[in-house]
Amino acid sequence: xxxxxRKEREKAERExxxxxxxxxxxxxxxxxxxxxxxxAQEIEYSQPVLYAHFESRDAxxxxxxxxxxxxxxxxxxASVRRSASPAEAMEDVAMAYLEFAFERPALYEAMFVLPxxxxxxxxxxxxxxRDTFGxxxxxxxxxxxxxxxxxxxxxxxxxxxxxxxxxxxxxxxxRKERVIHIINKLTQKS
Amino acid sequence: xxxxxRKEREKAERExxxxxxxxxxxxxxxxxxxxxxxxAQEIEYSQPVLYAHFESRDAxxxxxxxxxxxxxxxxxxASVRRSASPAEAMEDVAMAYLEFAFERPALYEAMFVLPxxxxxxxxxxxxxxRDTFGxxxxxxxxxxxxxxxxxxxxxxxxxxxxxxxxxxxxxxxxRKERVIHIINKLTQKS
DNA sequence: AATTACATCTAGCGATGCTAGATTGTCAAT
DNA sequence: ATTGACAATCTAGCATCGCTAGATGTAATT
Numbered sequence: 001x002x003x004x005x006r007k008e009r010e011k012a013e014r015e016x017x018x019x020x021x022x023x024x025x026x027x028x029x030x031x032x033x034x035x036x037x038x039x040a041q042e043i044e045y046s047q048p049v050l051y052a053h054f055e056s057r058d059a060x061x062x063x064x065x066x067x068x069x070x071x072x073x074x075x076x077x078a079s080v081r082r083s084a085s086p087a088e089a090m091e092d093v094a095m096a097y098l099e100f101a102f103e104r105p106a107l108y109e110a111m112f113v114l115p116x117x118x119x120x121x122x123x124x125x126x127x128x129x130r131d132t133f134g135x136x137x138x139x140x141x142x143x144x145x146x147x148x149x150x151x152x153x154x155x156x157x158x159x160x161x162x163x164x165x166x167x168x169x170x171x172x173x174x175r176k177e178r179v180i181h182i183i184n185k186l187t188q189k190s
Numbered sequence: 191x192x193x194x195x196r197k198e199r200e201k202a203e204r205e206x207x208x209x210x211x212x213x214x215x216x217x218x219x220x221x222x223x224x225x226x227x228x229x230a231q232e233i234e235y236s237q238p239v240l241y242a243h244f245e246s247r248d249a250x251x252x253x254x255x256x257x258x259x260x261x262x263x264x265x266x267x268a269s270v271r272r273s274a275s276p277a278e279a280m281e282d283v284a285m286a287y288l289e290f291a292f293e294r295p296a297l298y299e300a301m302f303v304l305p306x307x308x309x310x311x312x313x314x315x316x317x318x319x320r321d322t323f324g325x326x327x328x329x330x331x332x333x334x335x336x337x338x339x340x341x342x343x344x345x346x347x348x349x350x351x352x353x354x355x356x357x358x359x360x361x362x363x364x365r366k367e368r369v370i371h372i373i374n375k376l377t378q379k380s
Numbered sequence: 381a382a383t384t385a386c387a388t389c390t391a392g393c394g395a396t397g398c399t400a401g402a403t404t405g406t407c408a409a410t
Numbered sequence: 411a412t413t414g415a416c417a418a419t420c421t422a423g424c425a426t427c428g429c430t431a432g433a434t435g436t437a438a439t440t
Binding site for chain 4: 035036037047048051056057
């Protein structure tokens with residue numbers, strides 16, 4: 001039965017090519033230019049083939065988002081300097097989060113702005129996203145009684161900073177100042 | 191020369207009807223169902239007429255956003271309880287901001303998520319948006335040295351809370367807890 | 381060899397945003 | 411009053427989008 005396995009392998013490969021093409025095109029020309037036709041052309045198949053892999057265009061965006069979730073957690077963990085104080089660790093994570101958002105704007109957009117058909121409220125939250133949340137909680141915990149609530153708030157702050165800066169509502173030049181200010185406040189005991 | 195004035199008046203009126211229809215349809219069925227054809231039908235004109243008023247569909251979204259900016263500032267100012275302490279004032283503004291976002295999700299989306307073609311970084315920021323920023327700065331100022339940076343951070347936090355809660359990434363039930371936690375931190379002196 | 385099942389494509393549907401060109405209506409000048 | 415110019419408005423259509431039904435070719439099964 002090596003044949004069906006080969007087919008499965010090929011299918012998985014093709015699926016990855018779709019996701020890769022979508023991500024590349026999005027990062028290059030923005031998500032609006034990621035069309036099903038363009039993707040089909042990129043993987044050298046006709047359009048209906050894409051629908052054998054994904055239910056809709058949104059689902060493709062979702063697959064890219066999922067890839068992003070798989071990367072963000074490790075990036076955050078790796079960002080913490082060795083022998084950093086708890087407050088420094090928090091600052092490292094904050095800066096790393098923002099750099100992630102600005103260096104891969106299309107990926108970040110897929111993860112947090114575009115409709116992807118992914119569900120989060122329930123238990124079907126992808127493990128990689130749970131990990132990301134965990135990475136943030138690790139640096140928030142030392143300073144807060146209710147770590148979960150505090151992490152949600154921390155995350156929201158970072159997301160807001162990323163979004164408002166991305167479309168020019170707050171001044172790019174003051175990114176570091178804002179982070180310093182916030183970390184300073186959040187690491188006060190109360 | 192009353193004629194041309196009447197025409198101008200009628201044109202302004204029609205423009206307002208377009209904006210109103212867009213806002214209503216968006217709040218009712220989401221922005222994706224606000225199409226130029228639907229709007230034309232709503233105001234009982236053909237589609238090209240809309241392009242005599244707005245350069246593109248995005249510009250219509252922008253006009254709705256602008257209307258929203260005109261409302262958010264006053265809402266925030268009015269939210270501060272009489273004889274509230276500085277910390278309480280900050281909490282009032284935070285809660286009012288979130289309630290604004292959740293009670294008029296489509297309006298908020300137009301203001302802060304959708305592409306609108308509006309510019310913000312420069313001096314052409316609409317006055318109403320400056321006012322909104324001012325309303326937030328007023329409650330942040332007592333607690334921070336660099337009020338501008340602190341306000342940007344505060345605003346970002348609120349925006350992040352609104353966005354993450356809107357698509358189910360953080361728990362709706364803990365909204366108040368998150369706000370309390372944040373206000374508690376931000377109002378510590380440092 | 382005939383038939384079934386599967387993989388893939390061609391062609392097209394109903395939308396979308398937007399626009400060129402025809403058509404109507406409204407005034408001013410003769 | 412008639413005509414002509416100008417502005418307002420509409421009809422009709424383009425290119426593109428996401429998506430899919432039905433045709434076509436290919437491989438596996440009987």
